[in-house]
Amino acid sequence: MRIAVTGASGLVGRALVPFLRRAGHEVWRLQRTPPTDDHDVLWRSADRQFRFDPALRWDAVVHLAGTPIADKRWTDPQKAQIEQTRGALTRQLVDALVAMxxxxxxxxxxxxxxxxxxxxxTVLTEASPLGRGFLAEVCHDWEAAALTAQAAGMRVALLRTGVVxxxxxxxxxxxxxxxxxxVGGPVGDGMQWLSWVHRDDLLRLIGLALTDERLAGPINAVSPEPVRQGDFARALGAVLHRPAFLPAPAFALRLAFGQMADEVLLAGQRVVPEVAQRCGFVWLYPQLAAALSAELSP
Ligand SMILES: NC(=O)c1ccc[n+]([C@@H]2O[C@H](COP(=O)([O-])OP(=O)(O)OC[C@H]3O[C@@H](n4cnc5c(N)ncnc54)[C@H](OP(=O)(O)O)[C@@H]3O)[C@@H](O)[C@H]2O)c1
Incomplete structure (x- = not known):
């Protein structure tokens, strides 16, 4: 396939591009920085427009771009930037794709x-309703913008991604x-659920979503075994052979990160990948201990 990727320089994108190329696909990077090879297409960030030659031809697009969500305190300008680079940016991308x-x-x-x-x-599946809060609204707007591509006949897969x-x-x-x-340890009381996915499994799930016609609409991109935050801390400490009992108290996180602490660090999501399981997806790393060992063992 000829596949264009936005956000190709990010944590997921920079592994996805070689992964797809190794699988034999022709991969183009839609990026904000000047092209470094003839499969790079410049997206002009100054006027926030995707401008590419409408005569280019791609079979599929993987859209990963957006300002990081959990890197900084959510000040008003930061929230506006998160909103703009999810809803509005995705709408602009879809408009440009439809005009090709x-x-x-x-x-x-x-x-x-x-x-x-x-x-x-609550155990959350793809059928679970929209939650409350800033991030839930951002995700809703982001998905709604992507789904407008359906009107032009595109199959749209929405990867509701857990912690990569x-x-x-x-x-x-x-x-x-x-x-x-x-000096690590659980976040808050450690009881909140954390849904995670090893990056290699996310790449494979994106690969499946590109080719499997059954995958349309929301897909929970998580491992089948979410864990409690405290268990995550203990598993990480065990793999690193370090103590992991010093908690990061909720009040300190709220002081440092404000609203983001409540919605990202202290909130729990017990998400299961019902759609991927139904499609027969097999995880390389269904369990946390193996996923952490694969990343961290010498
Ligand atoms: N990592 C996770 O744990 C996680 C969890 C849930 C959801 N996600 C979502 O999955 C997607 C990929 O995640 P990731 O971790 O690879 O993200 P990332 O490392 O933050 O990279 C995102 C990419 O988006 C582009 N970008 C950054 N700021 C931008 C801006 N202001 N305007 C437009 N583009 C901008 C950059 O690509 P260029 O410089 O090449 O343009 C950047 O490399 C993101 O949308 C993220 O929100 C990630």
Whole structure:
């Protein structure tokens, strides 16, 4: 397939591009930085428009771009940036794709399990309703924008992604120095559910979504075994052979991160991948201990 990828320089994208190329696909990167090879297409960030030659032809697009959601305190400008680079940006991308001479047939668009809000103990499937809060609204707008591509005949798969595990960055990358120093531990009371996916499994799920006609609409991109936050901390400590009992108290997180602490760090989501399981997807890393060992063992 000829596949265009937005956000190709990110944590997921920079592994996805070689993964898809190794599988024999021709991969184009839609990026904000100047092209470095003839399969790079510049997206002009100054006027926030995707401008590419409408005569280009792609069979599918994987849309990963957007300002990081959990990197900074959610000030008003930061929230506006998160909203703009999910809803509006996705709408602009879809408009540009629809205007191509031969629009792609498939759009695989990232979303997040933040769609479900704080689910407490509820087991969340793709059929579960939209949750409450800023992140849930952002995910809803992001997905609605991607789904407008259906009107042009595209199959749209929405990957509601859990915490992506790789030692290269993201949540695990941030926790590693703390845990290696022996001062890691559970976040808050440690009882909240954490739904995660090893990056290799996410790449394989994106690969499946590109080719399997059955995959349309929301797909929970998580492992089948979510864990409680406290168990995650203990498993990480065990793999690193370090103590992991120093909690990060909720009040300190709220002080440091404000609303983001409540919606991302202290909220729990017990998400199960019902759609992927129904399609027969087999995880390389269904269990946390093996996923962490694969990333962190020497
Ligand atoms: N990592 C996770 O744990 C996780 C969990 C749930 C959902 N997700 C979602 O999955 C997608 C991929 O995740 P990721 O971890 O690979 O993200 P990431 O590392 O933050 O990378 C996202 C990419 O988006 C582009 N980007 C950054 N700021 C932008 C802006 N202001 N405007 C437009 N584009 C911008 C950049 O690509 P260029 O510089 O190449 O344009 C960047 O490399 C994201 O949408 C993310 O929200 C990730």
């Amino acid at each position: 001479l031969e629009p792609p047939k498939v759009l695989v668009s990232a979303s997040a399990i933040g769609f479900y809000g704080d689910g407490h103990e 595990l790789t030692a290269e960055g993201g949540m695990l990358g941030k926790l590693l120095p703390v845990f290696r120093a022996g």
